[in-house]
Amino acid sequence: MxxxxxxRRRPLGFDMTPMIDVVxxxxxxxxxxxxxxxxxxxxxxxxxxxxxxxxxxxxGAIVIDVGADGSYLMEGQARTLxxxxxxxxxxxxxxxxxxxxxxxxxxxxxxxxAAHINMxxxxxxxxxxxxxxxxxxxPPGGGP
Amino acid sequence: xxxxxxxxxxxxxxGLPMTSMIDVVxxxxxxxxxxxxxxxxxxxxxxxxxxxxxxxxAAADFQPQIVTVSRAGDAVVxxxxxxxxxxxxxxxxxxxxxxxxxxxxxxxxNDVPVEAAAGAxxxxxxxxxxxxxxxxxx
Numbered sequence: 001m002x003x004x005x006x007x008r009r010r011p012l013g014f015d016m017t018p019m020i021d022v023v024x025x026x027x028x029x030x031x032x033x034x035x036x037x038x039x040x041x042x043x044x045x046x047x048x049x050x051x052x053x054x055x056x057x058x059x060g061a062i063v064i065d066v067g068a069d070g071s072y073l074m075e076g077q078a079r080t081l082x083x084x085x086x087x088x089x090x091x092x093x094x095x096x097x098x099x100x101x102x103x104x105x106x107x108x109x110x111x112x113x114a115a116h117i118n119m120x121x122x123x124x125x126x127x128x129x130x131x132x133x134x135x136x137x138x139p140p141g142g143g144p
Numbered sequence: 145x146x147x148x149x150x151x152x153x154x155x156x157x158x159g160l161p162m163t164s165m166i167d168v169v170x171x172x173x174x175x176x177x178x179x180x181x182x183x184x185x186x187x188x189x190x191x192x193x194x195x196x197x198x199x200x201x202a203a204a205d206f207q208p209q210i211v212t213v214s215r216a217g218d219a220v221v222x223x224x225x226x227x228x229x230x231x232x233x234x235x236x237x238x239x240x241x242x243x244x245x246x247x248x249x250x251x252x253x254n255d256v257p258v259e260a261a262a263g264a265x266x267x268x269x270x271x272x273x274x275x276x277x278x279x280x281x282x
Binding site: 029 | 189256257259263
């Protein structure tokens with residue numbers, strides 16, 4: 001009698017472990033990157049106010065940081081007022097062309113004078129941008 | 145000649161399963177990155193920039209309230225009509241009595257700190273004004 005060598009057969013079927021690993025990694029990646037835009041914003045001492053309920057800044061919003069010394073930053077890059085206005089104006093034109101509303105967030109140092117915001121707001125109004133939001137941070141105690 | 149199968153034996157049966165360990169290490173790494181670097185959540189105050197030019201015609205019947213934020217020494221003064229107020233609580237009390245339909249214009253002078261301007265905007269929102277305009281005061 002010829003005996004056939006026993007071959008160990010692996011059970012057929014899907015191995016779910018790698019798929020679950022990958023799915024978990026993807027979930028964490030997207031959770032992390034969705035927060036990253038806020039975490040990566042340059043540190044600035046914002047006014048401590050609870051803000052406007054229901055207002056949500058879209059991920060594609062234009063963020064302008066205004067320092068206490070009157071410096072303007074966009075995406076971490078120092079810009080002159082003229083450059084800021086030019087960029088916002090182009091974005092405004094693009095938004096109008098595609099039928100969207102420009103989402104503009106101004107983050108200003110709370111100790112700085114309002115003169116810098118006033119100057120920026122006046123120049124923005126000159127190019128037709130009249131809607132914007134002022135960035136605030138939640139008060140430590142949660143109250144006003 | 146007999147070739148050694150040591151390498152295959154190690155990976156097939158006896159080796160350390162690195163995949164699971166790397167998965168766990170990555171998860172722990174990401175968890176600590178997210179939890180450590182999470183900053184205070186930001187919010188925002190929506191504001192409309194109102195043009196300085198006057199509107200004409202019958203719109204004068206629906207003039208918005210005007211709150212002027214200025215500075216007197218180290219103190220911030222909120223001016224509403226003939227009232228000069230030094231605290232946000234007083235401003236809120238006065239604003240509550242006013243009609244909300246016409247909105248409110250917050251005029252901010254250049255020497256006022258940003259936090260005072262934000263405070264005035266927040267007070268207007270808190271008392272129920274939905275149309276809040278920001279105007280740089282000359």
